[in-house]
Amino acid sequence: MSTENHFDYTGSKIGMWLFLFTEIILFGGLFLVYAVYRYTYPHEFHEAGEHLQVSLGFANTLILLTSSLTAALAVSSLQRDRKYASLWYISGTVALAAVFLINKFLEWSSHISAGMYPGAPALLAKGHGENLFYGLYYVMTGLHGVHVLGGAGALSLVYVWILQGKVDKDRYVALENAVLFWHLVDLVWIYLFPLFYLLI
Amino acid sequence: MESEQHFVVTNKTFISVWAALVALTVITVLVAQAHKGNTSVLVPLVIATTKASLVLWYFMHLKYEKKLFKLMLLVPIITLLVILGLTFLDIWFR
Numbered sequence: 001m002s003t004e005n006h007f008d009y010t011g012s013k014i015g016m017w018l019f020l021f022t023e024i025i026l027f028g029g030l031f032l033v034y035a036v037y038r039y040t041y042p043h044e045f046h047e048a049g050e051h052l053q054v055s056l057g058f059a060n061t062l063i064l065l066t067s068s069l070t071a072a073l074a075v076s077s078l079q080r081d082r083k084y085a086s087l088w089y090i091s092g093t094v095a096l097a098a099v100f101l102i103n104k105f106l107e108w109s110s111h112i113s114a115g116m117y118p119g120a121p122a123l124l125a126k127g128h129g130e131n132l133f134y135g136l137y138y139v140m141t142g143l144h145g146v147h148v149l150g151g152a153g154a155l156s157l158v159y160v161w162i163l164q165g166k167v168d169k170d171r172y173v174a175l176e177n178a179v180l181f182w183h184l185v186d187l188v189w190i191y192l193f194p195l196f197y198l199l200i
Numbered sequence: 201m202e203s204e205q206h207f208v209v210t211n212k213t214f215i216s217v218w219a220a221l222v223a224l225t226v227i228t229v230l231v232a233q234a235h236k237g238n239t240s241v242l243v244p245l246v247i248a249t250t251k252a253s254l255v256l257w258y259f260m261h262l263k264y265e266k267k268l269f270k271l272m273l274l275v276p277i278i279t280l281l282v283i284l285g286l287t288f289l290d291i292w293f294r
Contacts, residue, residue, distance in 0.1 A: 010266070017269060021276040028280040032287060038241070039291065054229060061225050069218040072209070072259045079208045158275045176261075183260045193225075194244035198232035 009173055016177040020184050023147075028187050030140050034195060037132045044129020046076065049199030051116065052137075057197035060100055067096035068186040071155070071179045081169040083162060090159045090175075097152035104145055108138075137196055144192060147185045152179040154177065167196050202207040217258040224251050 038045045074089035111134075115122035118138055123131050158178045161167040167174045229245040235243075257263045262270060 003270075013265075014269075014272070017272060019224065021272070024276045028276070028283075032280075035284065036287060036291060039288075054276055062222065065218060065225065066220045068221075068259050069214055072214045073211060076208050076211065076214070079206065080218065108292065127255065136260075172254055180260055183255055186259075187252050187255050191248050194228055194232070194248050198244055199227060 004177055007171070012173045012177065013180075016180050020180060023184055023188075025165045027140075027143070030136070030143070031191065031195075034136050034140070037129070037136065038195075041129030041132065044127060045099055045133050046199045048126075048133035049196060051111075051114075052197050053107070054197050056103060057193050060103050061193045063096050063103070064101045064186045064189050067093045067100070068183055070096065071182045075172065075176055075179050078162070078167070078172045078175055083168070086175070087159060087162060090155050090162075094155050094159075097148050097155075101145060104141065104148075104187075108141075122194040140192060141196070144185065144188050147181075147188070151178070151182045151185045154181055209258065209261070209264070213258060217254050221251050221254055224254075 070089045070092040074086045074093065077083075077086035077089060111117065117123070117132055118131075118135055123134055155178050158167055158175045161174060224247050228244055231243055231247070256273070262273065
């Protein structure tokens with residue numbers, strides 16, 4: 001048996017993409033449910049969507065787009081052997097992830113304190129369509145939020161590996177894969193934003 | 201060992217893509233506000249898909265990958281479109 005350190009760059013990356021495909025199908029299923037109910041309850045969805053603040057969604061979109069830029073720059077910096085620049089870009093990405101989540105937390109808190117949580121009497125009184133809108137809103141942005149947390153965790157792990165020298169200018173596929181996941185999180189939000197916030 | 205053929209994208213490219221993404225986000229918000237009450241989902245979806253393509257093509261490096269990666273991506277996209285199409289056929293003709 002060979003004890004040499006086997007390393008398959010393309011294999012690692014294909015593995016990551018295959019995982020991303022399962023994520024696309026996971027969110028795709030939820031988008032399908034959304035599409036069917038929006039088609040069934042167009043007016044209720046519009047009514048419900050008006051309660052979401054476009055400015056908050058817009059701010060979170062800019063945050064995620066910018067974090068995607070810093071994530072992409074982290075990869076190209078490491079490829080150019082600029083280790084510390086790469087570490088700074090990763091820190092920036094994780095910091096933006098935190099800002100996104102804080103924003104999301106404040107937003108959810110304001111809905112909940114306004115009595116718009118799933119199963120709330122005020123929401124049930126509004127009828128089926130709006131109830132479904134909020135149900136989907138919480139499930140989809142919640143699942144997305146979990147992915148933000150996971151992506152930030154993966155990036156932090158790679159940060160440590162770069163510090164330890166396990167990931168460097170010759171072996172950066174771990175960083176590339178973590179960053180690919182981060183871009184997927186951005187990709188999902190690109191669709192969530194217009195579908196939930198821009199129904200006006 | 202990693203081969204030397206990996207293309208390192210310039211910062212300028214990434215920043216231009218980011219600027220385009222921000223511009224498209226502003227456009228989608230303006231369009232939504234100019235068409236209050238319009239239930240159409242088409243324009244926001246076209247803009248979102250343009251943004252998604254930019255992210256996939258440049259940020260996710262697909263432009264610089266082997267052909268295999270580009271073809272692979274068609275699998276989940278086509279799967280989703282088929283499921284979406286069949287579901288809506290069911291809803292429309294029920």
